[in-house]
Amino acid sequence: MKLIVAVVQDQDSNRLSSALTKSDFRNTKLASTGGFLRAGNTTFLMGVEDDLVSKALDLIRDNCRSRDQMVAPVSPMGGNADSYIPYPIEVEVGGATVFVLPIEQFHHF
Ligand code: 2BA
Numbered sequence: 310m311k312l313i314v315a316v317v318q319d320q321d322s323n324r325l326s327s328a329l330t331k332s333d334f335r336n337t338k339l340a341s342t343g344g345f346l347r348a349g350n351t352t353f354l355m356g357v358e359d360d361l362v363s364k365a366l367d368l369i370r371d372n373c374r375s376r377d378q379m380v381a382p383v384s385p386m387g388g389n390a391d392s393y394i395p396y397p398i399e400v401e402v403g404g405a406t407v408f409v410l411p412i413e414q415f416h417h418f
Contacts, residue, residue, distance in 0.1 A: 310415055311362050313355040316341065316406040317373045322351035325372040329355070334365055346380060346402070356415060366407065373404035 317325060322338060329336045334355055341352040357365050379397050 310412045311357050311359060312410045312412050313353070313357055313362065313365055313369075314408040314410065315353040315355070315369050315373075316343075317351050317353065317369070318376065318403050319349055319351055320376075321373045321403070321405075322353075325353065325369065328368050328372050329353075329365070332364070332368060334361070334368070343402075346378060346400070348378075356412065362409060366409075369405050369407060375401050375404045378402045 315325075326336060326338060334357065337354040339352040339354065341350050342348065343350050353369075355365060377399050378401075379399055381397055
């Protein structure tokens with residue numbers, strides 16, 4: 310069994326959750342915040358049998374789109390001046406950032 314951790318954009322989370330549930334993949338959604346954009350995103354936790362991992366990855370790939378997002382200027386006040394961004398820049402976010410981890414034990418009490 311594997312634990313899939315997938316960070317997706319909020320705009321994709323309902324569609325992905327529905328697609329996963331429809332295909333019988335149990336999933337948990339956590340509200341999360343990206344360290345770079347400091348904007349909300351959604352982290353999915355999924356416990357998946359080994360032979361179903363690739364099907365789960367296909368569903369994530371099919372339901373998460375990459376988008377261009379503007380990064381607003383960030384004030385250096387209270388922070389490090391090295392990280393100061395004086396003007397808006399555009400970055401491409403997602404579709405999804407996915408980690409697949411081995412599970413040592415799984416209990417469902
Ligand atoms: P954020 O950290 O808010 O990053 C949003 C997007 O900003 C990233 O999209 C990437 O295109 C860009 N970005 C991030 N750090 C950058 C930097 N130092 N310089 C220039 N551009 C940078 P994605 O790569 O698709 O990541 C989307 C979200 O996935 C991230 O949001 C973060 O919440 C998560 N994530 C990505 N890589 C991760 C990792 N190695 N560990 C944990 N979470 C990660």
